[in-house]
Structures are given as structure tokens and as C-alpha cells.
Amino acid sequence: xxxxxxxxxxxVLKTGQSMTLQCAQDMNHNSMYWYRQDPGMGLRLIxxxxxxxxxxxxxxxxGYNVSRLNKREFSLRLESAAPSQxxxxxxxxxxxxxxNTGELFFGEGSRLTVL
Amino acid sequence: GIQVEQSPPDLILQEGAxxxxxxxxxxxxxxxxxxxxxxxxxxxxxxxxxxGTKQNGRLxxxxxxxxxxxxxxxxxxxxxxxxxxxxxxxxxxxxxLIFGQGxxxxxxx
Numbered sequence: 001x002x003x004x005x006x007x008x009x010x011x012v013l014k015t016g017q018s019m020t021l022q023c024a025q026d027m028n029h030n031s032m033y034w035y036r037q038d039p040g041m042g043l044r045l046i047x048x049x050x051x052x053x054x055x056x057x058x059x060x061x062x063g064y065n066v067s068r069l070n071k072r073e074f075s076l077r078l079e080s081a082a083p084s085q086x087x088x089x090x091x092x093x094x095x096x097x098x099x100n101t102g103e104l105f106f107g108e109g110s111r112l113t114v115l
Numbered sequence: 116g117i118q119v120e121q122s123p124p125d126l127i128l129q130e131g132a133x134x135x136x137x138x139x140x141x142x143x144x145x146x147x148x149x150x151x152x153x154x155x156x157x158x159x160x161x162x163x164x165x166x167g168t169k170q171n172g173r174l175x176x177x178x179x180x181x182x183x184x185x186x187x188x189x190x191x192x193x194x195x196x197x198x199x200x201x202x203x204x205x206x207x208x209x210x211x212l213i214f215g216q217g218x219x220x221x222x223x224x
Binding site: 042043045058059088090099100101102103104105106108109111 | 150158160203209210215217
């Protein structure tokens with residue numbers, strides 16, 4: 001009964017390095033999301049995917065790319081990490097096909113520090 | 116865009132006390148959820164409640180969509196209830212799920 005699983009849980013990068021955050025859900029959900037959470041800024045949507053093969057920008061997409069590999073998996077890539085990308089990243093999924101409708105379930109989060 | 120305001124921003128309770136958290140929103144919604152972020156950072160889905168009333172154990176929630184607010188009730192609070200409670204809404208004309216700034220709850224033994 002894993003739900004939404006994110007890896008890695010913690011990562012430290014140097015400025016300019018690249019990395020990919022992986023997310024997988026086992027609930028057969030249609031929509032998947034990536035959020036970042038920063039002190040005083042709340043949760044902000046980076047990218048989302050309403051269905052397999054589609055992705056769209058959220059509020060803060062700059063510096064990120066995503067890939068909806070299949071229905072289960074949605075990855076977030078930082079091509080050239082910057083200190084401003086230090087944050088806690090959350091993946092989420094929803095059964096609803098229409099974006100932002102339906103009940104949202106979150107993974108445990110990935111804490112990324114960029115030095 | 117739709118605005119979400121949560122109150123109070125902070126709340127300190129003695130174990131066993133009851134509390135009410137409020138979420139006001141500025142427009143019609145088709146999605147409203149309450150989440151609890153525990154001290155370890157996990158975001159746990161409490162209620163999906165765009166309208167009506169739901170209960171789950173010591174927690175219950177009511178959304179009055181016509182008056183644009185939702186309430187989360189916590190009865191007989193426990194130290195494990197500590198953390199931040201977020202309300203999130205989406206406009207019924209579409210758009211992103213918008214999170215409030217949260218209510219930070221601390222339950223003292």
C-alpha cells in the first residue's frame with residue numbers, strides 16, 4: 001500500500017549539477033503533479049500531467065523539466081541546479097482526469113539543497 | 116485568481132482541548148481539501164470537501180460553499196495533532212489548486 005513514492009528523500013548538489021527526482025504512484029491515478037515548498041511561500045505548482053503523454057507548466061516551471069514516463073511515473077529534472085532551487089519537493093497524484101479536481105495525495109517529499 | 120485565507124495563523128492548545136480552524140476563499144470552488152503536514156514534513160490528506168460535512172474520528176470538516184468558507188474541527192486534541200493544517204481550493208471555472216498559508220497547531224501535553 002505504498003501510494004506515492006518519491007526518490008531520493010535527501011540530496012545535496014553543487015551549483016550547476018543536474019539531477020532527477022523520481023515519482024511513482026500505485027493507485028492507477030490519472031493526474032500527477034510536482035510542487036515545491038519554501039518557507040513563507042507555501043506550496044507552489046511546478047509542473048503537472050493530466051494524463052500519460054501530456055505535461056503542462058505550473059506557477060514556477062523555470063529551471064525544471066518533467067517527463068511522464070507512463071501512467072505510474074512522473075519525473076522532475078533539474079538540468080543545472082541553482083541555490084534558488086533549494087527546497088522541499090513534493091510529488092502528488094489524483095484519480096481525476098481534469099486537472100485540479102479530485103482528491104490529491106502526496107508523497108513524503110524530497111529535500112534538496114543546492115550549494 | 117482565487118484567494119485563500121486561513122485563520123488563525125498559529126494556535127497553541129493543551130491536550131484534550133477542542134479547536135476550530137477556518138478557511139475563507141474568494142470565489143466559487145469545485146475542489147477544497149484539508150491537509151495536515153506533520154512535524155516530519157509529510158502531507159496527509161484529511162478531507163476532500165468542496166461542500167457539505169464529513170467526519171473522520173476526532174476530526175470533522177464543513178464547507179459552506181455559498182458563503183465561501185470551510186471549517187476544520189479537531190476535538191480532544193492530542194500531541195500527534197501538532198503540525199500545520201493547510202486548506203487548498205480550485206476555482207470551479209478551472210485553474211490551479213491554490214494552498215492557503217496554513218495554521219500552525221501546537222498541542223502541549
